[in-house]
Amino acid sequence: MNDAKATIVRPSTALVAEALGTFLLVLAVISTALFAAGFGEGTESANKGVGFIGVSFAVGLALAAGVYTFGPISGGHFNPAVTVGLAAAGRFPWKGVAAYVIAQIIGAAVATTLIVLIGLSGPAGWLAGVQDNGFASNGFGAQSPSGFGIGAAIIVEALFTAVFVTVILGVTHPTRGNRAASGLVIGLTLTVIHLATIPIDNTSVNPARSIATALYGGPDALVQLWVFLVFPVVGALIAGFAYRALFENAKTA
Template sequence: MTDSSIEATPEPGGPLTAPLGTRLAAEGFGTFLLVFGGVGTAVFASNHFTEPGTESAVYVAIALAFGLTVLVGVYAFGPISGGHFNPAVTLGAAAAGRTPWRDVGPYIVAQVVGGVIASTALTLIGLFGPQGWLPAAQDAGFASNGWDALSPSGFGMPAAMIIEVILTGFFLLVILGATHPKRGTAFAGVAIGLALTLIHLISIPVDNTSVNPARSIAAAIYGGPEALVQLWVFLVFPVIGALLAGFAYRALFDGTDAAARR
């Protein structure tokens, strides 16, 4: 496999050959699925199952929803676009040499647009819900990420910063390892989906789990002024974690292939 094919795709099976417009459509649809499924579960389930004793079930359901949407999306759209659905993943894949830097901007735009359309669709559904449902969901933050009052367990801003860097970094490492052009596996989607589920199980209590700026933007625009004020943390720190992981993976693990060829 040539170096150019490694740069062109983050999944095993050869370079991506679809035109850029087709790949952007796949990224938009995949991000729509992630936000509609994950944020939708968070908004609808957490605002419906409010009886004592149901919180843990909702917590697990939300984590599974995010993981399942990525698992399904990777198999449905991954062969077309690489299945990023996340600006941090796109930037990390570029840092690792798996995605051309020229595609990063268009991919991020497609992901953000797909996510915002999904949260807008959820809001439109809420308009036809029970009386007062939508204002209550928005007052509760609309599944936005945050710290202090917006943290489910009251964690502060430094906690959100640290956990977003660590978990996004490890998420990117899982993606790069499972989809490696030579060492990857046909079950990469399962590994990635389960990794995202685990990430949510860890960090929902801390900051509602971002690891994805597109998901954070999509929820925050309907989550109220405080969610928008805190949004910058969930744009900056997942990207830092992904870039660190991408550069580190290329140096530590892909370098072993280059050394073996010499």
């Protein structure tokens, strides 16, 4: 999220960095969810899977790696909601939002497509099974890991995205933030968000991630996708405008 540095590179280079960073993020979280989270379940041996705790740390570590690797090039958003939130806070030009969002969606979709290609060489029925189970897509009601309804999903996505964007805005503030530690702080924040909310709706807070899994998650995932497109953006807008109004003009003691 180093937006000041992103202005010195070519726009096309920044878009490639956004696509690659989003690819890394989605590849890490969805691969861990599908390949490793439940590994060993249903066998006589003890379950060696990482569970949702492992998924949470996978996404946080991947985001930290992406921020440090690609942040100096593109700002390291890797999330349409983050891009919108930064624009609302005055940290990113609105005219650049559409291109960033498209790059992020492409990177995320490539990640899940490669996971499908890996699954084609998996055990018999593996790919069909994970697709029948939603392909780690976000969902509510019958598609929620714990049966939470649409109201819970709406609140979770708006609230936790707002928290996420607020942390990003604070830690990357040009005068009061700590840019050296920003990747670690942002990654750990996303880890905590996943630890808290995976059982509710599989945790989106990132429309690109939601689109990428819904592409392979079946009709139910596609029907419910709108919640995970609209409400992360709503939360990001609230956070961006609120942070700008409350803190951007604040003076340090």
